Amino acid sequence: MAGDDIPKIAILLCGGEGTRLRPLTYEIPKPLIPIQGKPTVEHIIEELHHQGVERMVITTGYKAEKIIEYFDNSDKKGMVDFVVEKHALGTGGALKFAYEKIKGQVKGDILGVNGDSLIDFDLADMYRLHRERDALVTILVKEVEDVTGYGVLVLEGDRVKRFVEKPDPRTAPSNLINMGIFIINKKAIQMLPDREVFSFERDFLEKAVETGRIHAYLTTGQFWPTDNMERYEKAIFGWRDHKARSVGKKKQ
Numbered sequence: 722m723a724g725d726d727i728p729k730i731a732i733l734l735c736g737g738e739g740t741r742l743r744p745l746t747y748e749i750p751k752p753l754i755p756i757q758g759k760p761t762v763e764h765i766i767e768e769l770h771h772q773g774v775e776r777m778v779i780t781t782g783y784k785a786e787k788i789i790e791y792f793d794n795s796d797k798k799g800m801v802d803f804v805v806e807k808h809a810l811g812t813g814g815a816l817k818f819a820y821e822k823i824k825g826q827v828k829g830d831i832l833g834v835n836g837d838s839l840i841d842f843d844l845a846d847m848y849r850l851h852r853e854r855d856a857l858v859t860i861l862v863k864e865v866e867d868v869t870g871y872g873v874l875v876l877e878g879d880r881v882k883r884f885v886e887k888p889d890p891r892t893a894p895s896n897l898i899n900m901g902i903f904i905i906n907k908k909a910i911q912m913l914p915d916r917e918v919f920s921f922e923r924d925f926l927e928k929a930v931e932t933g934r935i936h937a938y939l940t941t942g943q944f945w946p947t948d949n950m951e952r953y954e955k956a957i958f959g960w961r962d963h964k965a966r967s968v969g970k971k972k973q
Contacts, residue, residue, distance in 0.1 A: 727848050728832040728904060729775045732819045735762055735836035736782035736806045741949040750784035752836050753791060754947065756956055761947050762788075762836050764962060766797055771963045772844040774832060775800065778823055780815040782806040813921035816905075817913050827907070833921070835901030839945040839960045847938040848904060850879065857909040857934040858926065860884075861902040863944050870948070872899035872922050874937055881935040886922040897937070899926075900944055 739751030746754070752762035766777050777800055781788050785805045792801045804819040816833055830851065832844075842861055851859035860881065862874055869890045874897045875883035883894060899922065914924050929935050945956035 727773050727844050728830045729773075730823065730827055731769050731774050731777050731832040731834050732816055732823075733762060733765065733777055733779045733834045733836045734812055734815050735788065736780050736785075736809065736815055737837070738783040739837075739948075742947075742953060746783075750781075750787050751947075752779070752781075752788055754953065756839065756945075756947070756960055757962075760791065761839065761956075763795070763797065764839055764960070765834065765836060766801065768839075768841060768963060769832070769834070769844075770800065774844070776802065776826070778802045778804060778819050779836070780804045780806060780810075780819050782809060809918070811918050811920045811924075813913060813919040813925055814917055816921055817910070818917075820910055830907070831905050831910075833903040833905050837946065837948045838901050839943065839947065839956055840900055840902060840940075841942040841963065841966065842900075842902070842938075842940040843942075847940075850936065850938050851904045851906075854879070854936045855934065856904070856936040857906050857912070857929060857932060859904040859936045859938055860926075861900040862897050862937045862939050863900050863941070864896055864939070865898050865944075866896065868893045868896055868898055872926070873897065874899065876937055879936050879938070880933060881926075881930050881937050884922070884926045884930050884935070886920065886927060897939070900940070 735752040739746035753760040781803055789803050792798055804822050810818055872886045873888055873893045873895055874881050875894045945960045947953040947956050
């Protein structure tokens with residue numbers, strides 16, 4: 722487990738309708754789609770809590786009442802808060818909206834997390850890099866064979882020189898992708914666009930690289946996105962949570 726020197730509050734972006742997971746999401750909001758008998762977002766919460774994150778703020782929109790009801794009746798109730806979007810705000814708008822609701826509780830940097838991917842990584846080491854570089858944003862990245870549907874980065878060392886949100890895979894400038902986890906400095910929050918609806922990736926990150934203070938933390942850990950049926954099916958069989966990983970280590 723990580724020590725105390727990590728962001729203590731995470732904003733989980735879970736407001737989407739999950740159209741690529743229909744017909745499942747006609748009845749079930751995407752964050753509650755099960756992986757190995759447990760909702761996807763609950764796996765994410767447990768992974769972050771295992772690393773020392775104390776508060777999870779879930780942004781919801783589509784079928785928000787079902788997500789709130791689930792956690793109100795779970796053992797995670799004490800660590801989860803909710804922010805309900807009355808209409809879709811985009812990743813940046815949702816992040817900004819949630820931050821405005823909780824900024825009185827925020828003492829340092831925050832963690833932004835897309836709520837549809839199962840990931841294991843070293844948050845303490847990522848935060849060490851973030852502080853050493855005095856970064857505005859540090860992005861968790863991974864090298865993959867197929868960049869379809871992801872933000873793609875070009876690096877100089879660990880500094881992001883270029884960020885392109887969801888390029889054509891045939892012309893993508895690299896095979897390093899944004900995994901949807903960001904450590905975000907308060908100064909970066911203040912630099913977000915002055916409007917209600919916007920994309921954190923397109924409307925902020927693509928431009929913010931010009932500051933020279935957007936960095937990347939490269940991981941080889943698990944990455945199981947669940948944003949469409951093919952990826953969801955792979956995640957069901959491939960994901961190993963921190964308890965399963967611990968058992969695996971003991972057997973070696």
